[in-house]
Amino acid sequence: MLNVLKKELKISFVTPFGYVLIAGVMVLSGFFFFSLLQNFNYVSAKSVNIMSVKPNLNEWVILPYYQTLEIILIFLVPILTMKSFAEEKKNGTFEMLITSPLSIFKLVLGKYLGISIVAGLALCSSFSFCAALIYFTEVETLPALVGFLGLIFSLLSFLALSLGVASFASSQTVAGVVSLVTLLVLYAIDAPATQVNTSLVNVLSYLAPSTHALNLFKGILQSEDLIYFLSLIALGLFIANRSLETWRRL
Amino acid sequence: MITVTNLSKNFKEIPAVRNVSFEITEHEIVGFLGPNGAGKTTTMRMLTTFIQPTQGKISIAGYSRDKEPDKIRKNIGYLPEIPPLYPELTVKEYLVFVAKLRSVCNAQLKLRLEEVLELCGLADFQNRVCGVLSKGYKQRVGLAQAIIHNPQVIILDEPTSGLDPLQIIEIRKLIKELGKQHTLILSSHILQEVTEVCSRVLIMAQGKIMADDQVATLTQAKTLEQIFIEAVSE
Numbered sequence: 400m401l402n403v404l405k406k407e408l409k410i411s412f413v414t415p416f417g418y419v420l421i422a423g424v425m426v427l428s429g430f431f432f433f434s435l436l437q438n439f440n441y442v443s444a445k446s447v448n449i450m451s452v453k454p455n456l457n458e459w460v461i462l463p464y465y466q467t468l469e470i471i472l473i474f475l476v477p478i479l480t481m482k483s484f485a486e487e488k489k490n491g492t493f494e495m496l497i498t499s500p501l502s503i504f505k506l507v508l509g510k511y512l513g514i515s516i517v518a519g520l521a522l523c524s525s526f527s528f529c530a531a532l533i534y535f536t537e538v539e540t541l542p543a544l545v546g547f548l549g550l551i552f553s554l555l556s557f558l559a560l561s562l563g564v565a566s567f568a569s570s571q572t573v574a575g576v577v578s579l580v581t582l583l584v585l586y587a588i589d590a591p592a593t594q595v596n597t598s599l600v601n602v603l604s605y606l607a608p609s610t611h612a613l614n615l616f617k618g619i620l621q622s623e624d625l626i627y628f629l630s631l632i633a634l635g636l637f638i639a640n641r642s643l644e645t646w647r648r649l
Numbered sequence: 650m651i652t653v654t655n656l657s658k659n660f661k662e663i664p665a666v667r668n669v670s671f672e673i674t675e676h677e678i679v680g681f682l683g684p685n686g687a688g689k690t691t692t693m694r695m696l697t698t699f700i701q702p703t704q705g706k707i708s709i710a711g712y713s714r715d716k717e718p719d720k721i722r723k724n725i726g727y728l729p730e731i732p733p734l735y736p737e738l739t740v741k742e743y744l745v746f747v748a749k750l751r752s753v754c755n756a757q758l759k760l761r762l763e764e765v766l767e768l769c770g771l772a773d774f775q776n777r778v779c780g781v782l783s784k785g786y787k788q789r790v791g792l793a794q795a796i797i798h799n800p801q802v803i804i805l806d807e808p809t810s811g812l813d814p815l816q817i818i819e820i821r822k823l824i825k826e827l828g829k830q831h832t833l834i835l836s837s838h839i840l841q842e843v844t845e846v847c848s849r850v851l852i853m854a855q856g857k858i859m860a861d862d863q864v865a866t867l868t869q870a871k872t873l874e875q876i877f878i879e880a881v882s883e
């Protein structure tokens with residue numbers, strides 16, 4: 400498993416891929432971060448005249464920043480996972496891996512951890528802006544950290560699901576498109592429920608990752624949200640494992 | 650060493666391999682011959698556990714494919730039709746990866762790596778990135794990954810396709826060398842190659858075995874070419 404992980408990391412960082420990814424995320428997140436900060440300055444300058452309550456940074460910058468990043472992740476994750484199995488099939492290495500004694504689960508786990516580390520590094524680069532804010536202003540540190548944990552969990556569960564989808568496809572394009580659609584549908588699954596007022600609303604909003612991520616973004620750390628993310632991760636890895644197992648059905 | 654009984658493979662409704670049986674003993678070098686689409690690759694893929702047979706039994710090195718596929722995987726080395734490579738890794742990095750995948754122990758790794766690099770004529774290329782190698786050298790790396798763990802059975806799918814005449818000669822020499830210590834199956838379209846390298850030949854056509862005998866016996870009366878054409882046009 401560590402062998403596969405090492406190989407994945409090597410491939411990501413001998414090519415420009417890893418670096419481009421980290422730089423890209425940093426530029427993109429920086430752009431949104433500074434727009435939000437700008438917006439905050441504008442609002443707080445105005446509120447001095449109108450209201451006596453001063454808007455706080457956690458609510459006006461950190462929270463929407465994390466929400467924006469969550470959406471960026473939805474588009475980023477399929478790009479990261481789409482080549483994971485399609486590339487092996489193209490290189491002919493899929494045949495080599497399947498006919499080696501390596502267990503499918505170790506293969507899936509090695510790949511998953513490899514992608515997670517690369518993507519995690521990229522995501523951490525986006526946290527540097529929050530870190531600066533924590534250092535220089537009176538932002539509440541703990542909720543900001545818990546919120547970032549929410550982002551990490553979102554990333555890990557999106558990656559697992561997307562890897563599950565990618566394990567079926569033999570072309571990168573198909574893997575990427577289907578992953579993107581899957582993540583978008585999951586993200587927006589509670590959208591049709593806002594009008595209807597039944598228990599369906601609860602179910603759908605429970606299924607949406609944004610509901611659980613929002614709790615964490617607000618700084619609320621509850622086991623039920625973590626359990627939700629962990630089950631998504633398990634589900635994604637289980638799917639990937641099963642779909643590859645069918646290749647070497649005993 | 651290898652026993653195959655009543656092996657069949659259908660893709661959807663199309664039969665690719667039909668009711669094939671054969672037995673291969675230790676240290677034989679067996680050549681699979683046959684026209685395009687005969688089912689050579691499909692048979693090899695079943696032997697290497699890459700795909701599952703529709704019907705029939707395979708046993709390699711005493712292990713049954715149905716019961717202990719992992720034991721079989723440990724005991725075979727396989728060069729697929731397209732040599733498997735990561736274009737981003739160097740030859741050495743790649744071979745170390747495969748060696749660990751094949752659980753070559755760390756103590757033996759370095760020695761084994763040197764041996765295999767030498768054997769496959771890759772010593773001067775070990776720090777090159779696989780992606781930029783020429784076709785012939787990619788094939789050599791493919792061969793190196795198939796033998797790095799010193800398996801009992803080596804299965805090579807068209808090992809000399811796309812190579813220049815000199816490389817073909819070298820690879821054939823290497824195959825003959827390997828045949829001394831391993832059981833070897835290779836597929837080929839070059840009849841002369843099979844006569845030169847193999848001790849035994851299996852001619853397949855339309856998923857069936859049309860001829861199966863020692864090369865020496867077969868070629869006593871007729872040339873292999875005549876036998877091939879007769880077998881295929883039956």
Ligand SMILES: Nc1ncnc2c1ncn2[C@@H]1O[C@H](COP(=O)(O)OP(=O)(O)OP(=O)(O)O)[C@@H](O)[C@H]1O
Nearest residue numbers: 660663664665683684685686687688689690691692
């Ligand atoms: N994955 C697959 N799905 C459907 N049909 C397949 C598949 N793989 C092989 N076949 C079919 O099985 C038959 C045998 O193919 P195979 O690749 O084993 O032939 P071959 O003897 O290796 O030919 P070649 O000399 O061209 O390599 C062909 O008719 C091929 O179209």
Ligand SMILES: [Mg+2]
Nearest residue numbers: 689690691730
């Ligand atoms: Mg073939």
